[in-house]
Amino acid sequence: MDRRRFLKATGVAGIAGLAGCSGGPTSEGDGTTAESTETSGDGASTEAESGTGEESTDGSSGETINVGMVYATGGLGDGSFNDQAQQGIQQASEEFNVQYEEAQPDSVSQFQNFQQQFASSTNPEYDLVSCIGYLQADALSQTASDYPDQRFMIVDSAVDADNVSSYVFQEHQGSFLAGVMAGRLTTTEFSAGAGSTKPDEKVVGFVGGEESDLIGKFEAGYTAxxxxxDDSIEVQSTYVGSFNEPTAGSEAAIAMYNSGADIIFHASGNTGTGVFQAAQENGNFAIGVDRAQSVTKPSYADVILGSMVKRVDTAVYTSVEAVANDSFDGGAVTTLGLEQDGVALVYGDSLESEIPSAVKDAVTSAREEVIGGSVSVPTDPSNV
Incomplete structure (x- = not known):
């Protein structure tokens, strides 16, 4: 059961014609839903897929909860950040009486428009608008002020407003474990899947999307x-400037692999697909981010050592659950780290069995030290 209407905007006014006039699914006579296309006033097209509004799968009934999802640039299908957020709303729709609509902005300039379209909708009225990604914070600060009775949640940033619930993560902690794994393996002669290390080189890499304090936390934790x-290991680092440029990710990774790196950790959304491609082509390794990317990007599983997962789905699900239970905590900031299982290092689906137990033991020990407080992980790359 897919209780959603899918929105993909190619222009700024993407959901203008839909946010205020959503109805039930259009029957085609065979039980499927129809896909419709509308055109907004500025000529931007919007595709919508209507879902059902039936009783939730856990048997509960009652008033429908309507949720608007505004994803980060890069869109769905990234096998990473946005897809993880979608998993959260899908889980919520299975357990509560939820209908949701999804908007995929192409640029930062579209965030406020999508937020406002959901907030101003009267049919349906949205019980919650979920804003995925720190780049939405500036727009949301204004939108939340303009619509004080609308409930919002944001992932990866804290917005100081009574009608916004904020969820932030300790990405540096999870990235620290990725760094421990990379550090141990790059100094070891190791071959598995389609990759191998260069223990004589002692070089690893980091590829970020857009440079920011947030992505800097990934870099800082990984480098630390x-x-x-081993303090003598060289960590090469670069930022591509986009979360949706696989070609640029590949070019950045190839340059690092050619400079001696054998393992690259990326925090760059769909740009990271290019990092995986480069690893495979060069016979090296990569580390994924946000989701278990050896599963979401199975064609590259033979070079993905692991992924630093970030439970964006937990944040989305928890916020919807709070609305369902009438316990939405506007103004609150929830922090999720290693101790809360908000971040973690998971090993690659294909390569886990090949990773030496000594490396896994080192990662486990490092995790315990971070949680216990004996190791403090920096959040700023300049402090490593």
């Missing part, structure tokens, strides 16, 4: 984890 293993 590598240095925790």
């Amino acid at each position: 984890g590598v240095k925790y293993v």
